[in-house]
Amino acid sequence: MNISIAVLPGDGIGPEVVTESIKVLEAIGNRFGHEFQIKSGRVGGNAIDDYGTPLPQETMDTCIDSDAILFGAVGGPKWDDPNADVRPEDGILAIRKSLDLFANLRPVKVYPSLINSSPLKPEILKGVDMMVLRELTGGLYFGKPKKRWNTSRGRRGVDTLKYTEAEIVRILKVGFELAMGRRKKLTSVDKQNVLESSRLWREIAVEMGKGYPEVELDHILVDNAAMQLIRNPSDFDVIVSENTFGDILTDEASVLSGSMGMLPSASLSSLPGNSGTSSKVSLYEPIHGSAPDIAGKGIANPIGSILSTAMMLRLSFGMHDEADSIEKSIEAALSEGYRTADISSDGGNQVNTTVMGDVIAGAI
Numbered sequence: 001m002n003i004s005i006a007v008l009p010g011d012g013i014g015p016e017v018v019t020e021s022i023k024v025l026e027a028i029g030n031r032f033g034h035e036f037q038i039k040s041g042r043v044g045g046n047a048i049d050d051y052g053t054p055l056p057q058e059t060m061d062t063c064i065d066s067d068a069i070l071f072g073a074v075g076g077p078k079w080d081d082p083n084a085d086v087r088p089e090d091g092i093l094a095i096r097k098s099l100d101l102f103a104n105l106r107p108v109k110v111y112p113s114l115i116n117s118s119p120l121k122p123e124i125l126k127g128v129d130m131m132v133l134r135e136l137t138g139g140l141y142f143g144k145p146k147k148r149w150n151t152s153r154g155r156r157g158v159d160t161l162k163y164t165e166a167e168i169v170r171i172l173k174v175g176f177e178l179a180m181g182r183r184k185k186l187t188s189v190d191k192q193n194v195l196e197s198s199r200l201w202r203e204i205a206v207e208m209g210k211g212y213p214e215v216e217l218d219h220i221l222v223d224n225a226a227m228q229l230i231r232n233p234s235d236f237d238v239i240v241s242e243n244t245f246g247d248i249l250t251d252e253a254s255v256l257s258g259s260m261g262m263l264p265s266a267s268l269s270s271l272p273g274n275s276g277t278s279s280k281v282s283l284y285e286p287i288h289g290s291a292p293d294i295a296g297k298g299i300a301n302p303i304g305s306i307l308s309t310a311m312m313l314r315l316s317f318g319m320h321d322e323a324d325s326i327e328k329s330i331e332a333a334l335s336e337g338y339r340t341a342d343i344s345s346d347g348g349n350q351v352n353t354t355v356m357g358d359v360i361a362g363a364i
Contacts, residue, residue, distance in 0.1 A: 006066035012290025014072020020302035020357025044074030054091030071285035117258030134246025175240035189241035261301025264308035329363035
């Protein structure tokens with residue numbers, strides 16, 4: 001099976017962690033007899049430097065012509081000028097919008113061997129295994145008007161939080177479908193006591209819930225959700241939220257796993273069909289950013305990127321055995337005490353990015 005993958009390393013630690021994912025992918029190809037065609041593309045700040053845009057047309061064409069996208073990270077202090085016409089993050093936002101990647105799946109799991117790496121008490125973390133579903137192409141990040149301007153009374157800025165019924169319905173449908181395949185519990189996050197968009201969101205969720213009588217539907221305000229993620233994380237199964245809330249909550253949830261470097265994500269335009277594969281191009285990336293403070297030091301955790309690769313094999317190509325092999329290799333490496341700096345609070349054998357990738361690839 002010949003598979004074409006667009007690889008967009010980006011900025012900061014993006015290239016470092018993606019390199020280890022490619023290493024693991026090659027190990028999968030060797031063991032299972034697959035041929036992965038890697039097509040690299042430029043994106044983010046480095047693309048701005050060389051092309052004047054965070055997303056060159058050549059990169060977009062590569063994404064469209066590929067079977068899936070493996071993404072690193074973008075951004076850094078070099079491009080943080082708030083007055084700049086273009087920003088590195090515009091690249092990933094444009095890809096999401098162009099490919100209609102509206103559903104962002106972020107699994108959060110606590111590995112038993114890392115239970116002491118989290119600042120939370122071990123008894124709180126037992127049994128944590130949730131899927132956070134974030135709407136990805138609407139809300140504050142894309143709503144218009146979005147602008148800044150000067151007035152006689154000072155500077156002003158506006159961002160617009162806007163959702164259509166169709167946008168809400170399709171993300172909630174993914175949430176219900178995911179819950180049906182798990183513990184049949186869906187928690188819908190909103191801020192309906194303040195926001196009109198959230199009142200619409202909850203109203204639609206209630207209506208759709210009648211079509212999924214097997215699913216226990218809960219509603220929770222986003223501020224309470226932030227608290228319950230720390231107090232009772234094992235109570236959650238599938239969480240669905242709008243764009244901004246999901247972005248914040250999943251960063252918070254990374255504390256449960258011990259590090260943001262542990263969490264993968266998949267951005268999809270639809271759930272895989274009955275064949276177990278998706279016919280549309282999907283994007284896979286770790287949830288961490290470019291982490292410029294540790295870039296080039298060889299200490300970044302590649303596990304989030306490698307787990308994103310496993311999600312790609314499972315969701316885009318229906319390669320469940322291959323994805324299982326990667327996940328088991330990661331569990332084996334952690335059980336044997338291998339740790340990158342971010343998850344080394346419980347001791348163990350602290351290794352650099354490359355060695356962690358070697359150990360995981362070697363266990364495939």
